[in-house]
Amino acid sequence: MITIIDQLAPTDEAELSELLTAASEDRQPLRILGGGTRTETKHIAGTPLDVSAISGIVTYEPGEMTLIARAGTPLPEIEAMLEAEGQSLAFEPPDLRGVLGGRGIPTIGGAIAANASGPRRIRTGACRDHLLGLRFVDGQGRILRNGGRVMKNVTGLDLSRLLCGSHGTLGILTEVAIKTLPHAQARATLGFHGTDELRALGIFSKALATPYEVSGAAFLDGTAWLRIEGLPPQVEYRQQRLLEMFGAHDIQTLDGAGTRELWRGLRDVTHFAGDLPLWRILVKPTDAPAATARLRDLGGRVSLDWGGGLIWYCGPGEASSLRQIAPHATLVRRGGVPGPAFPPEAAAITRLSQELRRRFDPAGILNPGLMDS
Amino acid sequence: MSGIIMPQPDSTILARAAQIVAALREVLPEDTVISDGNETRAYECDALTAYRCPPLAVVLPRSTAEVAAAMRICSEMGVPVVPRGAGTSLAGGALPTADCVVIGTARLRDVLEIDTDNRFMRVQTGVTNLSVSEVLAPHGFFYAPDPSSQLACTIAGNIAMNSGGAHCLKYGVTTNNLMGATVVLTSGEIVEFGGSQAGAAGLDLLGLLCGSEGQLGIVTEAVLRILPRPEGARPVLIGFDSAEVAGECVARIIRSGVLPVAIEYMDEPCLRAVENFAKAGYPDCPAVLIVEVEGSPDEIAVQIAHIREIADALNPVEFRESRNADDALAIWKGRKSAFGAMGRLGDYICLDGTVPVGQLPHTLRRIGELSKEHGLEVANVFHAGDGNMHPLILFNANEPGQLERAEAFGADILRLCVEVGGCLTGEHGVGIEKRDLMTAQYDPDDLAIQMEVKDVFDPAWLLNPAKVFPLDSSARYRQRAAE
Ligand SMILES: Cc1cc2nc3c(=O)[nH]c(=O)nc-3n(C[C@H](O)[C@H](O)[C@H](O)COP(=O)(O)OP(=O)(O)OC[C@H]3O[C@@H](n4cnc5c(N)ncnc54)[C@H](O)[C@@H]3O)c2cc1C
């Protein structure tokens, strides 16, 4: 029997499993922390369970573009290791420390638990698209495995994707296998100043319908940005073609270094640091201009990513009015807003999700209520 | 009959066959329900033709509402349901049972919406994979997953099997190109997973659904991510005098940062068969790679130069570039006819295990040794870039015992794939074919949690019975469901 103290910090999977077995028998709710760089879990009643010590690279095979790491491994450590081999995490996990005010170091497990995906999502997909397999411990302390370490795998039900983005409510990740990507050798950015959301959307839709593999399409403070990546001659060619296509506009271009810096900021939403509530809203891209106009009427500011498919809204608008404008709105930084962070879902989906949670976590001890809407 | 066992049909259901058909006819239009033995025979198997069993009835609805009505009747009357697309599954995924109703998507063929501004399309899932790309072509777009069976197979089957194709090295498999689905649950309820926006905030039920082999619900509509067509594409052919070196070349290309659309591999037995059948003019050597890259003519030239540099360092027997569309077709000709060529050699089983790319040479060598041990020939033609192997085991179905031997050989190969860090199936699915091997890849608890998930969606265990999960493992759940 393990006595529950005020902070739990298992150092390996076996210890975590024992601890969860005991906690589930005692129906002891737990608040799971990876790097602890977000603040939402503070609102959960539960003993803090810090899983960041379950850390370390298991294997990294650059020639196979596969990385296996324990879930608590810090993202900066992973990024530095990949960088040395000319590779990176294709899904560009955002580092929201600046925005969420957390103090820890983000972990790969936290990124996967949140399905954290950056601007390149429009081209290479989300975090969940780069996940090959995982190990996790469920709410009863069972050590479980799903998927594997190969790119193509349809053996059995895909629980890896189910766990990705489940914010710790189905199980605690202990090890993840992910697909890495060679760095683009060159990159450039085009900036269209003096635009509004409507014009930005026109630019995005047009650019994203070209074969030039635009890998970022974002809008902030009157400027629409497009990013292109590839081999040096490719980038030069694509940039030229896009410039010709948008000939009428006055277009600023950024080189590789400028591109890196700009997109890191856009990825991390540094422009919305502060205390006001921060919302992450998913829409059909062409719905973005109308939605942002109405959001602005509530007060506050907006920016766009994913070619308009992701709206960041930072302002005082109330949850109910916001979700009337765009139902898929998640509260990422509370800023005093009460109520659930996650948007409501259709009744059948809620029922299925709750029933799934009961199977993975019958005692309801894993981040209880975090994903309720 | 051979190794894979299907449960005895439920005699109480067979005894109620007429009532079941009548109940379906009552809620569905006249021509939607097929129960005549001559007609149901057309649905007795999929592309794993060694296993056959005509169903109790076949329902071919024209709308999601009709699917829901049929599903509701089957649930109420406790009748198993086997969802079916075009029946091209190589794993026996669409094999009926005598006591089941097949619900097919053959008449759900409408393209509902094409939205190039938002880069998605909405279809009914009975549309074929190829027709999807055909309707997109005039818009300058395409749908990336392209199984070799694309002329026949449906989006429904693609979603259920999470199918891939030659292009998935660059563009991913079905799950990476699926944005939403309309699903009929066993209760007959209709739900939407995902949608035309990118992702959703809650649990990723869409990701769970994709590749679930008809175990969780019936998919009637899908929102597909569509992509602008590349300016052009061009293959190169590289011949090597050993499998090892060809495998090394694959790993080096992947690592280099060029991202080809496809890297395909053919070994000597396959090359021989292809040469006899299609006269593709491939070099006479132990291993051939076809590598395809995309872009504008200049971009293609740059990428090919990169690949040539990598290949040259490995002393290829031949490096053949295509200068025009005809050359390109000639390079692909042999690969595209590989399955047909093998078919002419006799019966074959097509496996689908995946291994880490670095393990390709070792795995190929071991398969060669196993081939000698089992006394059956094997040919390899596969998607090398992602390690998705397709060993074809050749046998003679008319000779007693050969199918069983081929199956045993296949099982050994799949266990080998798991041993070296891979998996049983990369794109064809488990179905009945690999069902009993699941324990080689997953521990009892790993399977149990998957069955718990199935149980949430299908508490009565009516959907696609006796597939995916070993019968021993699922017995507990099925019994509980029956009580
Ligand atoms: C409501 C909400 C929604 C968010 N949605 C997104 C998003 O869609 N995209 C995005 O980029 N960022 C999102 N974030 C921010 C995101 O949480 C962080 O970017 C990232 O997860 C931080 O990593 P960390 O290691 O510091 O994790 P933490 O801040 O410690 O934890 C992040 C979440 O994952 C859980 N968790 C951590 N480690 C594990 C583990 N090993 N196994 C299981 N669960 C674990 C935690 O309980 C917590 O719910 C969201 C934040 C909130 C509050």
Ligand SMILES: Cc1cc2nc3c(=O)[nH]c(=O)nc-3n(C[C@H](O)[C@H](O)[C@H](O)COP(=O)(O)OP(=O)(O)OC[C@H]3O[C@@H](n4cnc5c(N)ncnc54)[C@H](O)[C@@H]3O)c2cc1C
């Ligand atoms: C010559 C040949 C080449 C092939 N090449 C490839 C290839 O390159 N890549 C690849 O991935 N596969 C390939 N396959 C396998 C096969 O074509 C795919 O698995 C395909 O996706 C099956 O589609 P289908 O419409 O024929 O489905 P079916 O065979 O009818 O069904 C497949 C599975 O889907 C389920 N299902 C069908 N409809 C639904 C629905 N509406 N809702 C829920 N579940 C449903 C069935 O129950 C079954 O389990 C090949 C097959 C052949 C014969």
